[in-house]
Amino acid sequence: MLEKIQTPMIIVNFKTYLEATGRKAVELAKKAEKVSNETKVFIGVAPQFADIASIAKATKIPVFAQHVDPVKPGSYTGHVLAESVKEAGAVGTLINHSERQLKLSDIDEVVKITREKGLISVVCANNPNISAAVAALNPDVIAIEPPELIGTGIPVSKAKPEVVTDTISLVRKINSKVVILCGAGITNGEDVAAALKLGTQGILVASGVVKAKDPYMVLREFAESTKL
């Protein structure tokens, strides 16, 4: 999977924000693509399920689902099938975001399904211990996000740098290959640079970009800051 992804990487989670739903999701994805083309930094977007296909058609940006269910094709009304998001154009998926947490065995199952289907798995974790637990499941990417900082504008890299360094240290004892991102509270380039300086390989961001007055400018600043 890793040949498809580069580090540093930035993933923008569109959540269920109206500013990133439907037509606006496509517009935002185009801005992200523009920044990626201009800066040569890997930027992925994670829109709602119903917007995956439109974004995949309108752009070449890597698209991630926000969640995939631990199910195979069959009688699972209302579930999110890996095959479905892949055919719609997704290259990967977030898993276990703090707003959509899974049972441990379901995380394991979804990671396996993504591996079989050739999708990039980005598993979110709340703290260093949980990150280490996730590392044992061998996903492609771990994103550490202290839930208490999500949406606050207080970046984990500043407020709790030890959360990031402890995560890296615990994860690396178990898994030398997994890409480590951090998230929560990132609003400017300085936060991004700080995150990378602490040893992460990128960031997962949501409101900091989606709710920004000028998402293009913010993302551009983020991307440039990965090069500092």
Added chain:
Amino acid sequence: MLEKIQTPMIIVNFKTYLEATGRKAVELAKKAEKVSNETKVFIGVAPQFADIASIAKATKIPVFAQHVDPVKPGSYTGHVLAESVKEAGAVGTLINHSERQLKLSDIDEVVKITREKGLISVVCANNPNISAAVAALNPDVIAIEPPELIGTGIPVSKAKPEVVTDTISLVRKINSKVVILCGAGITNGEDVAAALKLGTQGILVASGVVKAKDPYMVLREFAESTKL
């Protein structure tokens, strides 16, 4: 909402069947549209979230989501927002399918959300008592499906006609307007005619159409049988 829907009505639930995912979902929806045009019978399809937009673009058939979450726009990663499926082209949604059951208060919340957003609510129920409970929440449509018959090819209208008639009787004491469908085990026109004869106003079907050798022919037979 009811001006948008006609009875008798047929809704085809695509579940997460591979035969009804991605490109194949669009093809199946086109067949359903053809039958609807030829027979003038209301046929809706309920594909996976990622296929709603493609089907809505490729056809004029009414598209239903398979599920909507009880959330407003905001920080809800991996959730299904009513606004999102509506902008993608859905005219309604299944709610509380036996494979995606909800807490009672969430059913109430989603029914309210669909009403605000102008989406048709189709709430599934397992038995007559539960159908009566659902009727008190004032959805547009109730679909009674005994879960033990789903996918069996044994139609509820034959195996347990009293489930259907009890449902109608209990529901009508509480709610005179809601459209009542029945589902589970329907595979041929005879089953459809039996369901309507018992007093329902249509059917919810999945494998009987999706897994059929010739879905067009089966749906055509279903549609004709609503006129008997």
Added chain:
Amino acid sequence: MLEKIQTPMIIVNFKTYLEATGRKAVELAKKAEKVSNETKVFIGVAPQFADIASIAKATKIPVFAQHVDPVKPGSYTGHVLAESVKEAGAVGTLINHSERQLKLSDIDEVVKITREKGLISVVCANNPNISAAVAALNPDVIAIEPPELIGTGIPVSKAKPEVVTDTISLVRKINSKVVILCGAGITNGEDVAAALKLGTQGILVASGVVKAKDPYMVLREFAESTKL
């Protein structure tokens, strides 16, 4: 079931408050029993599972579980079996409390199980519509508790009397026998009297009693107020 219960009734939910855990749960139950003996008002207590047996041994007060799972005896580790709480001494159970909500079909299943096992079912509901839905499932008791008022000290009978009267009106159209309680925010006798004046047959209370400086005095006031 109704021969076992009297109205007006007061049920005290011990939640997982430390003030009502273990030895302190037994003490609190004894105070409730004292008030019940003195006032001849029906008072039940709903302690944590592990305290049911001790309270049932130490008092004659009616004990309710706070929750029962929709399972039969068998391979269900960590579940709460109706048979188990009954043998421990419970005479009934809360179901679907807003802090322990259930899928609609599970509420139906648990109500059926309690009926089979001779346990009093007290189903909680958030609003009038949901109360009406619950009424269709024929429990013994419905407790309407607007979750936004729980623990606030603002009684529903004052803040939202129309919630109570709408509930009574909707429920009675569907079910003439079910006992209707109201809860949330009740802290003094005046609130209790107001609740009964609106047409309820009792109250469900938690912090108003458990966290009171003198639970005996508060309960005594509650009980007396049911006679006004």
Added chain:
Amino acid sequence: MLEKIQTPMIIVNFKTYLEATGRKAVELAKKAEKVSNETKVFIGVAPQFADIASIAKATKIPVFAQHVDPVKPGSYTGHVLAESVKEAGAVGTLINHSERQLKLSDIDEVVKITREKGLISVVCANNPNISAAVAALNPDVIAIEPPELIGTGIPVSKAKPEVVTDTISLVRKINSKVVILCGAGITNGEDVAAALKLGTQGILVASGVVKAKDPYMVLREFAESTKL
């Protein structure tokens, strides 16, 4: 915590079996205590919540809850509080049994709570990867149980010895102290001896004891076989 527990250890999960509910739960616990006294092998029992106190009073056998919720004292109706099961007499708890699985972050939270409260944490895991993930959370005990073998009478130590040895190998890379049990399908002393020979430090058993014609004899055989 480990000073309280000895290895080899046997834990008998009473599940919600009627044969191990209420008065019968106490009787079964007494048999287990007798075997433990006679053989000097550590035997714990995990009864339903409502039976913890009675067993703790009637015996000196170590009692485990079957589950604890990730909550602190407060407004959590129907939840299982660590403080409550501890005061009732439990010395530990099962966590994440395959019949009561938890979100990853909740496992982490419950392990922390048990540590704070001085309870022994026994976290169940479905497969070697999940066992390794659990090991990163530093519980006292891990019990590996392939869910497909639970209740079958086919012991994992025979059917899938590599599951056990892989688990031990993966877990030990991450955590050198955690006690490793295996479970599922164990019905006789040979199975127990096989489990220990593969490197585990004991077993988690349910129907093999609870549903046995003579639970005392079976447990006695199990205990003796840990000495082979």
